[in-house]
Amino acid sequence: MRQNPITNVCHKPVTNMRNIENFHVKVNEQEMYNIFKKHDANKDGKLSWDELKQAFTDLGVTWVWVSWTTDRALVNADDNEDGYINEREMHKLIQFALARNLPTQRRERKNSSVSSTK
Numbered sequence: 001m002r003q004n005p006i007t008n009v010c011h012k013p014v015t016n017m018r019n020i021e022n023f024h025v026k027v028n029e030q031e032m033y034n035i036f037k038k039h040d041a042n043k044d045g046k047l048s049w050d051e052l053k054q055a056f057t058d059l060g061v062t063w064v065w066v067s068w069t070t071d072r073a074l075v076n077a078d079d080n081e082d083g084y085i086n087e088r089e090m091h092k093l094i095q096f097a098l099a100r101n102l103p104t105q106r107r108e109r110k111n112s113s114v115s116s117t118k
Contacts, residue, residue, distance in 0.1 A: 032097055035058070036052075036094070039054055039055040046086040047085040049083065052073060053066055056069050056070055056097075059102045069100070073085075
């Protein structure tokens with residue numbers, strides 16, 4: 001954290017406009033699978049464009065790139081071109097995400113290491 005010399009207050013660096021600690025966290029294939037499965041909001045066993053977009057947003061893709069990344073993921077992983085990522089296509093989606101070296105953010109770690117200094 002940086003301290004403002006004028007106000008004598010510590011400021012955390014802003015990352016992706018969310019101020020999340022541990023911004024760059026490497027995840028393995030199983031963790032990435034769990035992240036994507038968590039975003040299957042209607043529990044139909046496949047990810048829609050909107051569910052995929054939310055997953056990439058939570059993985060740290062900025063609003064400027066999230067729609068493009070979602071489109072590219074569907075083009076790369078949606079083998080049957082139905083507009084959804086099903087269980088059989090999940091491996092290709094995970095490989096796409098891991099190859100992009102996304103600045104993965106884990107919200108559950110957000111409050112685990114917060115400390116205030118005055």
